[in-house]
Amino acid sequence: MIRGLGLVLSLCFLPTWSAQEPPAGQQTKPEMERLVLDDMEDVSDWYNGSPIETKISADTAHVKEGRRALKFANRVDHTQGEKNYPIGWPRTGKDLARKGPLTDWTGYDFFECWIYADTNREKLPDTPLSVGFYHSGPKRSTSFRLKEVRKGTWRHIVIPIEKLAAPADVRRVQFNISESNYKHGDRVDFWIDDMVLTRYRHPVIGQLEPVRRLLYTNERVIRVTYALQGFRGDRPVPAVLQVGRDAQSAVQTVRASLQQRGELALRLQKPLPAGTYRVELTLTDADGHVLDRKETSFRVIDGPF
Ligand SMILES: [Ca+2]
Numbered sequence: 671m672i673r674g675l676g677l678v679l680s681l682c683f684l685p686t687w688s689a690q691e692p693p694a695g696q697q698t699k700p701e702m703e704r705l706v707l708d709d710m711e712d713v714s715d716w717y718n719g720s721p722i723e724t725k726i727s728a729d730t731a732h733v734k735e736g737r738r739a740l741k742f743a744n745r746v747d748h749t750q751g752e753k754n755y756p757i758g759w760p761r762t763g764k765d766l767a768r769k770g771p772l773t774d775w776t777g778y779d780f781f782e783c784w785i786y787a788d789t790n791r792e793k794l795p796d797t798p799l800s801v802g803f804y805h806s807g808p809k810r811s812t813s814f815r816l817k818e819v820r821k822g823t824w825r826h827i828v829i830p831i832e833k834l835a836a837p838a839d840v841r842r843v844q845f846n847i848s849e850s851n852y853k854h855g856d857r858v859d860f861w862i863d864d865m866v867l868t869r870y871r872h873p874v875i876g877q878l879e880p881v882r883r884l885l886y887t888n889e890r891v892i893r894v895t896y897a898l899q900g901f902r903g904d905r906p907v908p909a910v911l912q913v914g915r916d917a918q919s920a921v922q923t924v925r926a927s928l929q930q931r932g933e934l935a936l937r938l939q940k941p942l943p944a945g946t947y948r949v950e951l952t953l954t955d956a957d958g959h960v961l962d963r964k965e966t967s968f969r970v971i972d973g974p975f
């Protein structure tokens with residue numbers, strides 16, 4: 671059973687987030703919505719693609735959420751397994767297409783799960799494990815090496831959905847090891863839990879950069895580029911761009927409506943003296959409540975004139 675698939679959209683209320691303006695200097699943590707792909711309490715819908723090397727089970731030894739996690743247990747065998755590839759790719763996966771309509775991930779920002787590893791090796795190889803997302807059509811998939819997985823600890827895996835080749839068409843999720851990364855006879859077990867899709871509940875600022883970090887004192891325009899995450903393309907996001915020496919003293923302010931990404935220009939009414947300046951971008955909702963805020967900086971120097 672897949673609890674919550676396509677049905678439960680739970681809100682994760684992070685304690686530091688507030689729709690109201692936070693105190694100056696306090697970081698806001700954006701609120702995320704989660705859709706559970708699999709809580710791994712029952713793994714009967716996961717297939718074992720390599721029965722010689724692999725055993726899969728719902729296991730209680732290491733659990734991140736609930737009472738069980740998917741245990742993907744492998745004994746590396748360089749002499750047998752797949753007929754033509756004895757040094758192959760032991761794997762386990764799950765077909766999403768058979769389980770309902772949840773193959774369109776375009777409404778989400780991240781694929782996330784937690785992974786714990788154990789092995790009889792002193793440590794894991796550089797690429798201990800990979801995850802692949804399979805799309806319709808022959809051999810269409812997007813694969814990610816999970817280099818962050820470590821022996822003896824839980825690691826949080828976060829993959830931006832925008833990196834998938836066909837995020838509107840995800841038919842299968844599959845985890846695999848590559849036996850060529852291991853020695854014959856190595857044992858390596860992974861516990862995988864809390865596999866979810868997440869999205870920002872509202873737009874946040876992913877990137878904010880000045881087009882130039884160094885300006886001359888005779889210049890009158892400051893340009894910044896920005897990119898939003900969690901922008902669903904429905905309507906522009908109100909924003910305020912402010913330039914000043916510090917958070918308390920704005921030299922100039924401009925209001926804007928932001929798309930998913932773009933460039934903003936702030937025309938100075940009077941020249942800036944030499945020094946370091948901060949640029950702050952604040953996103954608000956329609957009522958003016960702060961959704962997110964980010965800052966960057968640039969320097970003004972006396973020009974060659
Ligand atoms: Ca679980």
Ligand SMILES: [Ca+2]
Binds near residue numbers: 747749
């Ligand atoms: Ca093998």
